[in-house]
Amino acid sequence: MDEAYAAAVLDVVAAVPPGRAITYGLVAEVVADRALAAGLPSRGGPRQVGQVLARGAADVPWWRVVNAAGSPPAHHRAQALAHLRAEGTPLTADGTRVRLRAAVWFPDD
DNA sequence: ACATTGACTAATT
């Protein structure tokens, strides 16, 4: 397990502003880009991001990280949605998933 | 070294 990678992932997640969200794939890309810019070897994909969060998400707003379909992790979806709703994150009419079109955030904003 | 697993994604149906 690479702590540097985990730290990079958590850093990105922690940077997501309230009321916005980001996908696993996007996090993976940002981390990969940063690693590349730092001259480090390329990192893993979305699944590794999930693995890192599963392990050390205690200190970060993990509920702002959703899958490509806009659905929160299957493990805590109810609680994640509660957080998102409380933050005013754009959700679909049924309130079961995030409206990525409007809520997706990229580190440039 | 091989098989299994998972907080994933994209293409198909």
Add this chain to the structure above:
DNA sequence: TAATTAGCCAATG
């Protein structure tokens, strides 16, 4: 729009 299938990458046993 939702369910299936196949591909994916690294960690674990």
